[in-house]
Amino acid sequence: MSDRTENAKRVLAAQTIELPSWAFGNSGTRFKVFAQHGVPRDPFEKLADAAQVNQYTGAAGSVALHIPWDKVDDYEALAAHAADLGIRIGTINSNTFQDDDYMLGSVCHPDPAVRRKATAHLLECVDIMDATGSTDLKLWFADGTNYPGQDSIADRQDRLAEVLAEVYARLGDHQRLLLEYKLFEPSFYTMDVPDWGTAYAHCLKLGPKAQVVIDTGHHAPGTNIEFIVAMLLREGKLGGFDFNSRFYADDDLMVGSADPFQLFRIMHELALRGVVGPDSGIAYMLDQCHNIEPKIPGQIRSVMNVQEATAKALLVDTVALSAAQAAGDVLGANAVLMDAYNTDVRSLLAELRGEQGLDADPMAAYAASGYAEKIKADRQGGQAAGWGA
Ligand code: RM4
Numbered sequence: 003m004s005d006r007t008e009n010a011k012r013v014l015a016a017q018t019i020e021l022p023s024w025a026f027g028n029s030g031t032r033f034k035v036f037a038q039h040g041v042p043r044d045p046f047e048k049l050a051d052a053a054q055v056n057q058y059t060g061a062a063g064s065v066a067l068h069i070p071w072d073k074v075d076d077y078e079a080l081a082a083h084a085a086d087l088g089i090r091i092g093t094i095n096s097n098t099f100q101d102d103d104y105m106l107g108s109v110c111h112p113d114p115a116v117r118r119k120a121t122a123h124l125l126e127c128v129d130i131m132d133a134t135g136s137t138d139l140k141l142w143f144a145d146g147t148n149y150p151g152q153d154s155i156a157d158r159q160d161r162l163a164e165v166l167a168e169v170y171a172r173l174g175d176h177q178r179l180l181l182e183y184k185l186f187e188p189s190f191y192t193m194d195v196p197d198w199g200t201a202y203a204h205c206l207k208l209g210p211k212a213q214v215v216i217d218t219g220h221h222a223p224g225t226n227i228e229f230i231v232a233m234l235l236r237e238g239k240l241g242g243f244d245f246n247s248r249f250y251a252d253d254d255l256m257v258g259s260a261d262p263f264q265l266f267r268i269m270h271e272l273a274l275r276g277v278v279g280p281d282s283g284i285a286y287m288l289d290q291c292h293n294i295e296p297k298i299p300g301q302i303r304s305v306m307n308v309q310e311a312t313a314k315a316l317l318v319d320t321v322a323l324s325a326a327q328a329a330g331d332v333l334g335a336n337a338v339l340m341d342a343y344n345t346d347v348r349s350l351l352a353e354l355r356g357e358q359g360l361d362a363d364p365m366a367a368y369a370a371s372g373y374a375e376k377i378k379a380d381r382q383g384g385q386a387a388g389w390g391a
């Protein structure tokens with residue numbers, strides 16, 4: 003086995019990808035939420051489903067919560083339940099976009115009372131981090147405007163900065179604030195955090211515990227995301243990823259399904275800098291919805307897609323690449339990259355799984371386990387978790 007393959011296996015064995023609790027509940031588009039049988043009815047059952055993904059991939063040991071969707075009376079009990087299942091609670095995601103009060107925004111709203119309410123929610127999320135042992139607070143704001151003149155662009159930034167500073171001050175030494183940007187939707191004229199530059203500017207002002215999150219679905223079509231990755235890494239401000247894929251807008255499809263080459267290019271930038279592993283300070287997670295496909299295998303497939311892109315990125319012959327780049331060998335450099343991308347890494351990953359005591363084929367192993375049939379039979383009655391609940 004070549005050194006590169008061996009190194010790839012070592013890095014892949016340690017790689018972890020966080021799962022979003024909301025991927026296990028019912029979801030849909032703004033036209034229709036499709037109910038599936040056997041979906042979790044509470045956060046405890048969401049964790050149980052997430053643990054299945056970890057059981058068959060060995061690479062998904064943590065779950066992100068979304069508050070208030072995952073509100074429980076006893077967060078210590080929820081964290082203990084996760085530990086019993088061999089996983090842990092990861093990022094805490096705030097939600098200031100589903101309350102009537104937030105029609106004109108939350109932390110950027112012109113009314114100080116609404117801003118206060120949103121701030122209180124964010125501070126509550128930090129309390130939940132304390133109770134669950136979570137270290138990352140992920141902030142995504144639906145704030146923005148639909149019409150020119152609707153509100154002051156600059157004043158909204160001041161309001162945002164003020165709230166962020168208050169939340170930042172509440173963080174413990176080991177906790178971080180991860181700020182996520184999104185170009186458009188739900189607002190269409192301006193979003194208050196539309197791009198990485200805005201997120202970066204706020205994080206820079208806040209301090210070292212504030213970092214930027216890249217959601218792969220949150221850019222204009224054609225945006226070179228790997229360039230953003232390289233820039234944020236260079237500035238030490240890349241805090242995490244929300245992986246998914248898109249054809250048109252924020253489609254939240256399975257990562258690597260629409261554009262596996264883009265995912266490879268992103269992983270290449272990360273592999274070059276040696277920041278693929280769990281100690282990198284980069285929170286890698288999925289942020290997807292499975293509207294028409296079964297959810298647990300959808301998550302398993304997504305984890306595998308990230309692993310495949312990572313494996314290919316780790317197989318890039320970086321010595322040959324640097325030599326070709328230094329020599330100005332345009333075609334040679336490109337060929338080195340494409341060689342890695344065109345490598346079939348499925349057998350390497352199957353072999354690795356065997357070494358880890360996992361089934362070589364996680365999709366087949368899950369399908370054969372009977373878990374899907376069991377939850378369909380067991381989860382009768384109660385209210386299925388779903389979009390907006
Ligand atoms: C947003 C954003 C957030 C996610 C919500 C559900 O578009 O991507 O990260 O928490 O959706």
Ligand code: MN
Nearest residue numbers: 182217244289
């Ligand atoms: Mn996201």
